[in-house]
Amino acid sequence: METARSDRTRQWLAAHDLDTEGDPNDAARDLMPEIRADEELSPADKLEVGLGLLEILGAYWVLVELRWLVNADESLWTTYWQAIREYLEQAPSEAILYSLWNDWFEDIETSERAFTEVLGQDFQDKDPDEAFLRRATAVLKVSGPVPWKVKFPVYTAAAEHERLRKAVFSGVLYSFHDVYGSLEIAPALELLDRLDLPADTEHLTELREELAAGHANQHHRD
Known part of the structure; x- marks a missing residue:
């Protein structure tokens, strides 16, 4: 662009x-x-x-x-x-997504504000346009390190839009897999239920089992 x-x-x-x-x-x-x-x-x-x-x-x-x-x-x-x-909102480059994930979202000093800037303040519209859906999809997929209390309300709002549900799932999945991922087990399980994804969705069963076993992050198991 x-x-x-x-x-x-x-x-x-x-x-x-x-x-x-x-x-x-x-x-x-x-x-x-x-x-x-x-x-x-x-x-x-x-x-x-x-x-x-x-x-x-x-x-x-x-x-x-x-x-x-x-x-x-x-x-x-x-x-x-x-x-x-x-x-x-265009075709987001790997460089921009990597910068968001690695530089802004992993830094506790900037994570909340950066996430709010790129997505967190923008779910008022019940009928988002294609540009917004592209932006939201991109951001949700790299949001693993964002503090759960910051991103969970956004995940919940995004789950109301069918076209964003797979991206929300990716956000939850990488919240579990990311070294610096942030996830709370009970609300994450409830959110997965609300997404109503096909049972054969890749990694869905494994993620449910890990969460149900009390594991909030694959790198920090008790």
């Missing part, structure tokens, strides 16, 4: 005699420090040029450095998360 941000970033690259050739992550490691060090760019401009570079390269390392930038300046949060929501 490329937008006007991409055009602006290409202009910035040309003005500084830089290019994006080579491995995308190597290019990101070279270019992002240049963007962040450009004193002619305001913090908001650095974010816009960085987001444009993400659109061009699709590289995870762009997101690593954007996270540093955003965490250092509260004023950038709204723009950053609006952009991430928009990207998630």
Whole structure:
């Protein structure tokens, strides 16, 4: 997905005699420090040029450095998360999903706020459009590390939408399998019942058995 941000970033690259050739992550490691060090760019401009570079390269390392930038300046949060929501509503890249899971959701300092930004505040609409369904599906599948008290109300709301039930199941499943997964057994079992999935759904029987045996996480069995 490329937008006007991409055009602006290409202009910035040309003005500084830089290019994006080579491995995308190597290019990101070279270019992002240049963007962040450009004193002619305001913090908001650095974010816009960085987001444009993400659109061009699709590289995870762009997101690593954007996270540093955003965490250092509260004023950038709204723009950053609006952009991430928009990207998630397209065909979300593996880099964005990995960044959400590994960088934002696994960090106890940012997990709740990040999850709220990308999904947790948006279930008021009873008839979500296709873009929202794509975003919700993507986020639910990587939400394993998000604290249960934060994500359970969202899981419950998402379970009301038939097209999101498999994604909710994935969220519960990876809450169990993720090293940093967060899950409470009784409400998780009740939620699985509400999903009304086919009995032959892959991993459903095994997950029920593990939860019924009192195991909230495969890595932390008593």
